[in-house]
Amino acid sequence: MRPDTPAENVDHHAEAARLERTAGLYPEDAEHLLLQAAAHLELAGHRPRATSLYDSLLSSSTPLENPHLVRALKASNLWEYGHEAEARAIIDGIRAASPRDPAPWVIVAEALEQHDELEAAQETFTQG
Structure with missing residues (x-):
């Protein structure tokens, strides 16, 4: 979510998708970006999808911070x-x-x- 956007006006699905795309472009920042994407999915009520993001991070060959x-x-x-x-x-x-x-x-x-x-x-x- 962008800092200048009030939380109630956010399309959490779109923001999660944007963060996932950005994580693909910047693998060095993927952990942080995907955690933010998962948070947006949780806020949108898509908890199973958020869990799959956590799982993909935990199963990644890249060591997590x-x-x-x-x-x-x-x-x-x-x-x-x-x-x-x-x-x-x-x-x-x-x-x-x-x-x-x-x-x-x-x-x-x-x-x-x-x-x-x-x-x-x-x-x-x-x-x-």
Whole structure:
């Protein structure tokens, strides 16, 4: 989304498609661009398509800058459309990996908190 465009006036489908095309042109920035595209797809209600973007990033032969963040975002997205068991498994893996970057911890803790897993959210906020 462009900074000068209010969120409510955005065609999230078109923006996701634009970001995916741009990622194809600039592979060095693909991780960042595809994460933004996935966020737009989530906002548009296309959570399965967002999950497929996360999966394509995670299965890429190019090493990711922050694979734990991608996994955390995928888990949060999965949980939102009814894949709780898979989301929990990913969250357990992130917690076990203990990433140094705080971003995955925050995403995981907020996902737990959003689903009334308050003790687990508190543990995650303090663990990370």
